[in-house]
Amino acid sequence: MVDKPSDEPRSGSGEDPSIPDEVWEQFLKDHGSAPKEPSARARMVTERLRQQDARGESPEGWRTGPARQESAGRRRKVWAVLGVLVAAAVAVVAIKPSLLPGDPFGTGSPEPAAASPLPAETAAPTAPPSSADPQVPTLARPFAGSPAERWADGAAGIVLPKATPVGSLSKAQVEQALQQTRTLLTDANLNAATLRGQRPTTALGVIEPQQKDLLTRLNTSLKKPDRKHDPLLMFSRFDPAEIKLVGDVVKTRGRMTFKAGEQASVAVHADYTFVYPVVKADGSKEVTRTIVRRVLDIEMSDPAKYRVTPGRIAVVRYDQEIGNSACDVYDGYLHPHFDSDGPSGAPSGPTSDPYDRSKGIDDDRTEGCGTVSRV
Template identity: 25%
Template sequence: MDDYDIGQHPDLRDPDWQRHAVKEAWVDLRRQRRRARMGKRLAWTGVSLVVVAGAVFGFVQWGRSTSAHYDGSAPPAAEMRPTAPSVLPDLARVNLERPFDGTPAETWGESVDSLLTPPPGPVGKFSAGEVQNAVAQVKEVIRAGRLDRRTIEGHDGSLLLNLLAPNARPEFAKAITDRTEGLREVVSFAEDGYRLLPAGPRITGTITAAPGREPNTLALHADYSVAYAFDPGSHAPILGPGDIDVFLRYEVDFELVRGTTYQKNDRGLWVTSTQGVVYSMACEPSKRGYLAPAYSEPYPDDPEAVGFDEAAMYDVTKPMPEFTGGCE
């Protein structure tokens, strides 16, 4: 039998579906978070959010929301509720050796092994062992893209790209090479001149599995939040963890392809869609897809932002936070 050409997938031939449809909204929620009790404003916290909604790479377009596709397979909500603050404090002492203390990330894990994963068992025609291996691949992609210092500080995208199916790499490779904002869909790059503290990133979240839409495919969904603590160097004063801690939350759909009915270079792991938010960071680097701490950028007097559920940044049992506006 001839290898199946994934480029002939019906979704890819549909003129109403843009294979690389990318919709981005930049939101700069500049809030007066820190005010002296005598009424004098001490500082501004710069808050910048990035949404990458509907960015589709690969060969499958989901025709339903992730919440509808994956409900029932996620771990119990109670398991994902750590005993920690639900939002960042406005003013707090910061211990640079323990920069996540007093933040929602203080109880998060230091590795992808802290992500909650499906209980052992088969999914569709994939055996329990095959599902376990697929989940391990997803965890490794998250580790390489979000937690590895060679990626974050060294801007080395190869760690992640080598984990994807050969034909799934080119679009992400172009974004990483050209340094377009789309790179943040799969990797976290620190802005030049900014480095993380010795305390590595922290992560929390879930990975779920479901039958794919095509034969010999397995759908996997990751919903995770990551915290990064940047070294402030000689900058002072640091008025709270929001000055140096950057948070992102992403929902990512993956598709594992196997079998001889697919071309060899199509077999493996694909990233099929991403949606994400970045919070408590500098705005200008964000426009270029980079992470930088909020203290690095001054902010003008803007009205206080309302309607943004900050707690949903850190609690993956909540829907992705919604907002409107633009980072100017």
């Protein structure tokens, strides 16, 4: 409340103390101490600016200048891009943690590079395969540490030479002899049923029926194996109650050749090594390998000149070398040795490399049970 001055003269003013009443009333209206109520338009403008400011829509020059607004927009864009990149990186690392240096999550060593496959064997090697990394075979990598890791899978390793006419036999007849030899090898050594000890019907079916002595001997060996009738001389077999194959891949390497034979025939020579990764059937996870090398000499004669069965092959020779299987056991099955089995007894024969294909199968062959230098 502002007091009205008295009519007495103010000390030292030197002015006329008289102020008209109407002047004083106008002064109070213009300069009174009580605040004035803002107009309706002012209130609307203030509220609109407040709402725009809350939504981040302040006009240029309202609390922020143009430079600050542009800078804030750039920061939002940069953080958005960084967020996408970080999310992508997290997703990749979650799928494959080994990409992080130093293996911070303890996922193990990085996956080894896949071994490049070897080209097909077209001639006898001049030396054994070099030593592979000393890795232990596992269920995930059953051929780790083996030269066979670079070999072909199964029947893909039995590559036929290009057929040409031989003597009185046409190209088609030579091709048939090669295909039947391949069928015999495949069913005898790669067929899952044969490997489980079942009868190799397809292999027996391509053999010349007139080879009665051979077929009788093979059939006897499958029914009642013994020292004189051993099916392992022709077929690869494991006792399913004792041994299980690891996966469905058997590694194969070798070659097949042909030339003109006697009695108007084509003579086929096959030399292949098969590597079988196995575990015990009791659920053990220890993996070992058995290596079987087979040599076959096959002939197919011209049926127009000799009394033979068209399309069948005659087995002239069949021989084998077996690495890592019990010796002097004639129950018709391969019996791999595992490290956990302990020593298998004092060997009575020399040590050999079952992967060495540089020598013939009869070179340095001796009687007795030898040992293998690697599996």
